[in-house]
Amino acid sequence: xxxxxGGFGFFDMETVREIIYGFSVSLSPYNLFACFVGVxxxxxxxxxxxxxxxxxxxxxxxxxxxxxxxxSIIMLAGIYYGAQYGGSTTSILVNIPGExxxxxxxxDGYQMALxxxxxxxxxxxxxxxxxxxxxxxxxxxxxxPYLGKLAVKFDxxxxxxxxxxxxxxxxxxxxxxxxxxxxxxxxxxxxxTIGLDPMMGSPRFTFGTVTLMDGLDLAPVAMGLFGIAxxxxxxxxxxKKQDVFKTTxxxxxxxxxxxxxxxxxIGRGTFLGFFLGILPGVGAIIPTFISYAxxxxxxxxxxxxxxxxxxxxxxxxxxNNAATxxxxxxxxxxxxxxxxxxxxxxxxxxxxxxxxxxxxLTEHPDVFWGVxxxxxxxxxxxxxxxxxxxxxxxRLLRVPYPYLFPLIILFCALGVYSIKSDYMDIVIMAxxxxxxxFMRKGGFEPAPLILGFVLGERMEEAFRQSLILARGDLxxxxxxxxxxxxxxxxxxxxxxxxxxxxxxx
Amino acid sequence: MPQNLITSxxxxxxxxxxxxxxxxxxxxxxxxxxxxxxxxYLGIILVLLNIPILFTAGKKNTTTEEELKPQRVxxxxxxxxxxxxxxxxxxxxxxxFLFVLVLLQLATVKNVLFILVLSFGISLLSYGLFKELxxxxxxxxxxxx
Numbered sequence: 001x002x003x004x005x006g007g008f009g010f011f012d013m014e015t016v017r018e019i020i021y022g023f024s025v026s027l028s029p030y031n032l033f034a035c036f037v038g039v040x041x042x043x044x045x046x047x048x049x050x051x052x053x054x055x056x057x058x059x060x061x062x063x064x065x066x067x068x069x070x071x072s073i074i075m076l077a078g079i080y081y082g083a084q085y086g087g088s089t090t091s092i093l094v095n096i097p098g099e100x101x102x103x104x105x106x107x108d109g110y111q112m113a114l115x116x117x118x119x120x121x122x123x124x125x126x127x128x129x130x131x132x133x134x135x136x137x138x139x140x141x142x143x144x145p146y147l148g149k150l151a152v153k154f155d156x157x158x159x160x161x162x163x164x165x166x167x168x169x170x171x172x173x174x175x176x177x178x179x180x181x182x183x184x185x186x187x188x189x190x191x192x193t194i195g196l197d198p199m200m201g202s203p204r205f206t207f208g209t210v211t212l213m214d215g216l217d218l219a220p221v222a223m224g225l226f227g228i229a230x231x232x233x234x235x236x237x238x239x240k241k242q243d244v245f246k247t248t249x250x251x252x253x254x255x256x257x258x259x260x261x262x263x264x265x266i267g268r269g270t271f272l273g274f275f276l277g278i279l280p281g282v283g284a285i286i287p288t289f290i291s292y293a294x295x296x297x298x299x300x301x302x303x304x305x306x307x308x309x310x311x312x313x314x315x316x317x318x319x320n321n322a323a324t325x326x327x328x329x330x331x332x333x334x335x336x337x338x339x340x341x342x343x344x345x346x347x348x349x350x351x352x353x354x355x356x357x358x359x360x361l362t363e364h365p366d367v368f369w370g371v372x373x374x375x376x377x378x379x380x381x382x383x384x385x386x387x388x389x390x391x392x393x394x395r396l397l398r399v400p401y402p403y404l405f406p407l408i409i410l411f412c413a414l415g416v417y418s419i420k421s422d423y424m425d426i427v428i429m430a431x432x433x434x435x436x437x438f439m440r441k442g443g444f445e446p447a448p449l450i451l452g453f454v455l456g457e458r459m460e461e462a463f464r465q466s467l468i469l470a471r472g473d474l475x476x477x478x479x480x481x482x483x484x485x486x487x488x489x490x491x492x493x494x495x496x497x498x499x500x501x502x503x504x505x
Numbered sequence: 506m507p508q509n510l511i512t513s514x515x516x517x518x519x520x521x522x523x524x525x526x527x528x529x530x531x532x533x534x535x536x537x538x539x540x541x542x543x544x545x546y547l548g549i550i551l552v553l554l555n556i557p558i559l560f561t562a563g564k565k566n567t568t569t570e571e572e573l574k575p576q577r578v579x580x581x582x583x584x585x586x587x588x589x590x591x592x593x594x595x596x597x598x599x600x601x602f603l604f605v606l607v608l609l610q611l612a613t614v615k616n617v618l619f620i621l622v623l624s625f626g627i628s629l630l631s632y633g634l635f636k637e638l639x640x641x642x643x644x645x646x647x648x649x650x
Contacts, residue, residue, distance in 0.1 A: 062641075063641070066640060177558065177561070179554050179555075179557050179558045179561075180509075180558055182554050183516055183551060183554040183555055183558065186520070186547055186550050186551040186554060187516065187519065187520075187551060189543075189547050190519075190520070190523050190544055190547045190548065190551065193523075193527075193543060193544040193547070197540035199540075200539070200540055202530070202540050204527075204530060204540055204541075204544065205523070205526055205544070228585075231581075232578045232581065232582070235574070235577045235578055235581060235611075235612075236573045236574055236575055236577060236578050237573065237574075401612075402609065402612030403609070403612075403623070405608070405612065406604070406605045406608035406609055406612070406627070407627065409581070409585060409608065410601065410604065410605065410627070410631065411631075413585065413588065413589070414631065414635055414641065414643075417592075417641075417643075418635070418641040418642070421642050421644075423589045423590065423592060423593050424589075426585070426588070426589035426592075427586060427589045427590075430582060430585045430586050430589065433582070433585075434578075434582050437578060438508070438511075438512060439512055441508045442507075442508040442509035442510075442511065442512035442513070443508075443509050444509070444512055444516075460543040463538075463543065464538045464542070464543065467535055467536070467537075467538055468536070468537060468538075471536050472534065472535035472536035472537075474535070
């Protein structure tokens, strides 16, 4: 680690002052407690295979309505990166990924557990995650304000094209057919138009109902598409008991030889994860696969991979944690959520009257610096908490799914109901749950849908403003340099996506 | 009929429906787009995107035929919808008790006494947690709860 907290060589005095200010905010007892709850719930969610971050975030989103803005966002962010710590535990001990971003960890982590080195695998996953988390916090501090300053100059046409680019990347990078992914993004945009017209205030697609006047809420839609749909997909399969690996967890602190083997992997995983994580649509899963492949490629003994190589745990676990940090950058500086979880976090900002984007840093420096510094504190807490709590998580994993799923559905229902005390929101969630289940079986991924839904209103506004600004001249999107850059990139991505492929992956 | 064909037809109809509905709103012009402008063209795009999906749908059988139990999904969906409609009239605790009871039954938990105790415990505990601790307003219904 070359970045010390007082790294004057890297930051100017003002940034250091801002960081100290940030810590003074995030270390206040209330915010610290919010952070603690966030990372604890996050780890729990990460450990439990049936419950993803998206479901957990949408579950707790309504509960933050009565809280202040800053602790709410600190808590929700804590769930997000905390889940990455927890996901590895299940991968290593049960050979089932607790989070989708811990799939790769199963390969070598479980093998290590079989060889009696579960403690070591869990330890290196935790330390790797901590290092990656720390580095990504400093990455945010360096990059987000800079990008934010750049984005202040953006106008409606630039935003239109930027939203389009973000959506295109998310659709392009999702699994399966590109047509299906773009169709999903379009459905999301369409669903976003339900409710009052953002510019003229006339109702659209409400069909005379009061429930639809304010449009669809993010929470029931997201909870349905991800939380409930996930439960449905699990229910359909045989509800088998999971075999939790029985082992004595000794030696959680990796030995010197383990450190030597994995330090390089942690570094590369962190670097890859962070920079890939910034890009819209990449998320935390793709970097884990890439970093695993990189490690195997450069290893002198590639045959050890899959047989319990410690680098095979260290690299992806660092990558997914670094990616979660990287993903915050476009949200905080451009107001663009690069993945579904960030879309929900953006929902939390908006609910609390904050608009993430270039102005956040100047208008609400307490929120920006408070959230970013809380992530460092949260990582420290996770490192301290995670390892001693593993025996508890193991016991939780033995709770069979038939007992777990009614609770998940119940909490989802409670979560949406608490927003407006309207039972119709539970109905909407149920409908979207079934939709999500059905779509996923047909190979339609819900992620582009939710991003389209979140960006829809702002994209429409920006688009219509651009047209009014240019008096109907569509070339405005090519005449402004930033807009043109985004648009050309978008077109290139779309073209490459529809080129004939040798083989569908 | 393969699942992705059905989904595609549904999406196509959704796009067409939204475009039709948006057409009834004022579309405006390119100079001054109205409320219907954006959704109208999105609907058209959705219809167009679904044409290639329709043509490729059903070509490959992607579903791995391990024994699936979709009826469990339908029953759970039905239970959830029923729960939504009764929770305000019946009150949170009784409705949740029934809800959890049915779901546990669905998931082939055998021990009846255990199910009863568990459902009762979950409904009471969650009431305490959400209503008393977190201050979420939960419906009381006809009884005290």
